[in-house]
Amino acid sequence: MAHAYTPGLKVLHYTKLKKNRRLPIKGEVSKGKGDKVNADDVIAKTDLPGNVNMLKVANLLNISPADIHDVLEVKEGDTVNKGDMIAQTDGLFGFFKSDVRSPISGTIESISDVTGQIVMREAPIPVEVDAYVEGIVSDVIKDEGVTIESEAAYIQGIFGIGGESRGDLHVVVNNRDEEITKDSINSSHAGKIIVGGSFISLDAYKKAIELKVRGVVVGGFNYFDLEDILGYTLGVAITGTEDLVTSLIVTEGYGNIKMSERTFNLLKKHDGKFVSVNGATQIRAGVIRPEIVIPLDADQIPDNKKDDRENLGIQEGSLVRVIRAPYFGKIGEVTDLPSELQKMESETMVRVATVKINSESFTIPRSNLEMLETD
């Protein structure tokens, strides 16, 4: 039977997830192999070198850089406090002395008699890395971090904003084509990850932020509303570092699009569970999609511990979603995968699939289809 590879997003009832949690530079790892961790547990910490301050001593004292050592009252490696004397000229007969005082508390890192400036470094900045997901430490990366293995249900979105977050999952709609409105959000959702159906309006999302909802998972969002939230037009889909109270995970795309049945049902099944989410998205080579990780209790782990069926690509009989106009968002069944290239209305020659949507047949480029997995 003919089949075609098409990228699909993961919507898995069970998977053994591995997460690398690493420090930006080397430091101290506080968990060992086999340790059980919760999402909030700190697994490693370190100190980032403090900010650097450059002090133009020669300029400030109006002396030649080469003479800097004659006026300095500190040497490399010294610790100074804000306001401490750094350098002082002799003045005239002991009068009219000029001096330079330290603008920060820190250490003297280097002194240059070429440029006449000294480099000072502020106190180190402590950094901690938490576990992000509940699980078992399966590996320790010496001085850098750990790998956490978690048995979980796992869902990828198509696009998100905001970084890592966590909270109890709460489905606020009755079905997958219902929108999250302003009225469906209330103060009881603070600290939670709320799930909606097809769409969230800008007003409703703003209310979620205001009420300190920790995350929103929804089918669609308007592209042009992002500007209002982010303060700039999102030109390239590289996100995750935005400072947002409420991470947003869009599962289907821009516009009003009902959430896929499989995604909605899986989220509904775990309504009330404590989950970890991350809105970080990078659409480049080595794509990163936003995610929802739902750690499973022992009794929820299937006996047959096999990951859900891998995406084998589109075949005759596959359930697919169209991901580009003119049939964007429609769901249908593949009835044929002709091998010859076909001419579209745009005159583009492409490989196509015949898709039955509501008992009518359409010819659609294969690259405009996305596989929908069913159980």
Add this chain to the structure above:
Amino acid sequence: MTLKTILATDCGSTTTKAILIEYLNGEYRLTQRGEAPTTVEAPFEDVTRGVLNAVMEIEELSGRTIIEDDQVISPSNGTTGVDIYISTSSAGGGLQMMVAGVVKTMSGESAERAALGAGSIVMDIIASNDGRLPHEKIKRIRDLRPDMILLSGGIDGGTVSHVVELAEILAAANPQPRLGQEYKLPVIYAGNNKAQDQIRETLGDMVDLDIVDNIRPVLEKENLEPSRDKIHDLFMEHVMQQAPGYKKLMSWTDAPIMPTPGAVGSLIEMIAEKEDITVVGVDIGGATTDIFSVFQGKFNRTVSANLGMSYSICNVLAESGLDNVLRWVPFDIDRKELTNRIGNKMIRPTTVPQSLEELFIEQSIAREALRLSFKQHKEFAVGLKGIQKERTISDAFEQSTSGESLVNMMDLDLLVGSGGVLSHAPRREQSAKMLIDSFMPEGVTQLAVDSIFMMPQLGVLAHVDKEEFKDESRKAALEVFHKDCLIRLGTCINPVGRSKPGDIVLNAELTMPDGRILEQELIKDKIVRIEVPYEPVKAILRPGKNMDIGAGPGQEIATDIYGGTVGLIFDGRDRPISIPSDPLKRLEALRSWSSALNEYPE
């Protein structure tokens, strides 16, 4: 030595493309091509896997055995293998550099030119006068994690302290390379020679320091070659060594692996030099648009990092503004609906336009991406700044300053387009029209597209250094470039000047290849197309009053012009092209221009 078979690959960030060139019946021709996904990332993490897959496709198509024991056979032993194997690469994000100079518009710009010319992406320019505080610069250097840094500043024998100050900032940042934690970051110093000792002292232990000749030895001269060569060497020695599988790939190739844009640039430079013409080349991709130009013998390259047709399509929208995109769309569409559609293309970058409406939108965005990239290129491709020019009394009335753009559209001989939206447009007329609308060539300009984007492979082929292959590989690159790579679209003829609606802006007398003589009149704001294949047409072009076709206002020219798959395109529109603001008139103008070229199906 005649090369019978040449294999060349280009490892792109998503696809690895292989071409086979063979010497048949006394000429070099492209015979096969194959492609496969690039395998730099997990689960393969070995670039050679993708190379072998792409080459296997060529093996299947050509019936020639090229691979043995998972390795390319080179040199050939008669019926198997190839005489020479070469490759370019932009996988893993290509070469990412940061440059530093004392004065941003002087040494900073020269350093940027050297880095771009070598095929790198310039992540940032740190300069003493860039308006940032030292700690902000330090944070930036730390956050960006470049593959390499080029430090310049000061003329030879000039002030030392400024450039040493920059080195101190670098030292304080203690930058770490992007790939691999175990090696030191390569830093090239190409500044004031008097400061070399202090630079060594400041940076020596911390980084892998290389010192080359000053990029700006005197104010009036730019000396980019030593820095560019050093960047290429270090790219091979350090960056490539860290990328998965490259050590193996390097051991297979008969010439150093070049960064993809560096190879394209060197090919364009070579063509311009060999044929003594001015050239603009563009490669519009999913994430970036590269523009190369040679004017007045000077080569320039720019990368518009976030102007592309898929990953960064929304940024084109953000930078050009929705109205600028919409002015090219020949139907009405709800603005919110349009932005959602474009957003969806960004998050699902592999989709293709099925409906004509979608194609219109995509090609409208492409026009803006190209226009903006070319604008950036014109601003960058300038003469050296900071130079005192000798002025005569007649110059005193002109407001000319140093640092003027080298790009002069009236001088442009050849415009070459490549990248999916240009190379794979359903009709060649669409590629020609997109190039004209966005680059707005003036006078007489030939248009072409790269058929399958093989300029990178030909670029590296043209620069094989091995003595025994050198001349032949250069010859092969040029022959294949003309015969198989370039698709000649035709020539755009545009008179420039002030005219009124209804004016005749040009009269042309054309002696066609079959001997027929044709008179053609061009009216302001009209487009006329004459279908002629790629053969010379003797043309006498008589511009209207005040109009210039290359020899000055009202001056006629007699020249040979060439047709192509589209033919001769007489473009009577203003420069810049003015599109009526009245919605109905706009639609009428767009439709009339399109139908003159038979651009879209009726």
